[in-house]
Amino acid sequence: MAQVEATTERIIAADAETVFDALADYKEVRGKVLPGQFSEYEVREGGDGEGTLVHWKLQATSKRIRNCLLEVSEPTDGQLVEKDRNSSMVTTWVVTPAGEGKSKAVVSTVWNGAGGIGGFFEKTFAPKGLGRIYDELLQNLATEVEK
Numbered sequence: 649m650a651q652v653e654a655t656t657e658r659i660i661a662a663d664a665e666t667v668f669d670a671l672a673d674y675k676e677v678r679g680k681v682l683p684g685q686f687s688e689y690e691v692r693e694g695g696d697g698e699g700t701l702v703h704w705k706l707q708a709t710s711k712r713i714r715n716c717l718l719e720v721s722e723p724t725d726g727q728l729v730e731k732d733r734n735s736s737m738v739t740t741w742v743v744t745p746a747g748e749g750k751s752k753a754v755v756s757t758v759w760n761g762a763g764g765i766g767g768f769f770e771k772t773f774a775p776k777g778l779g780r781i782y783d784e785l786l787q788n789l790a791t792e793v794e795k
Contacts, residue, residue: 650760650761650763651758651759651760651761652758652759652760652761652774652775653756653757653758653775654756654757654774654775654776654778654779654782655754655755655756655757655775655779656754656755656756656779656782656783656786657752657753657754657755657786658752658753658783658786658787658789658790659746659750659751659752660750660751660752660753660786660789660790660793660794661749661750661790661794662749662750662751662790662793662794663745663749663750663751664726664743664744664745664746664751666751666793667743667751667753667789667793668726668728668743668751670789670792670793671728671741671743671753671789672696672697672700672720672722672728673695673696674691674694674695674696674697674700674702674720675691675695675696677789677792678702679691680788680792681785681788681789681791681792682704682785682788683781683784683785683788685706685707685708685781686704686705686706686707687704687705687707688703688704688705689702689703689704690702690703690704692717694720697720697722697728698720698721698722699720699721700718700719700720701717701718701719701720702717702718702720702730703715703716703717703718704716704718706781708774708777708778708781709777714732714734714735714737715734716732716734716735716737717732717733717734718730718731718732718733718739719731719733726742726743726744727740727741727742727743728740728741729741735759736759736760737757737758737759738757738758738759739755739756739757740755740756740757741753741754741755742754742756753786753789755782755785755786757778757782761774
């Protein structure tokens, strides 16, 4: 099994604290900014950063749907980590200042991929597909916080 990684970033015209607070707001903001590949969104515990337990289904392709149950932690300032209880998938969000009134949001997801030829295709194509999904999510987030 090879580790698979997908990373996407975006400069957002809002300060880092505003962007981070929006990302960590699973009750109000996160559900609004998720693209159409996410469904069955539900906050099960908490709802604001550390200690949140959130569920969604992620349809990465027409045949691949992940049932995700994510535990949220905040290991350092400006960092959210979502660990999936149902798989090896871990998503890390990092928000840092990027000049006056701007911030850089970086999202990176890693998981243990399949072996063999299936694993080759997963490692080759999954990061691009997930990157497109996260790019749309970051665009929606930017639209939300730049109001």
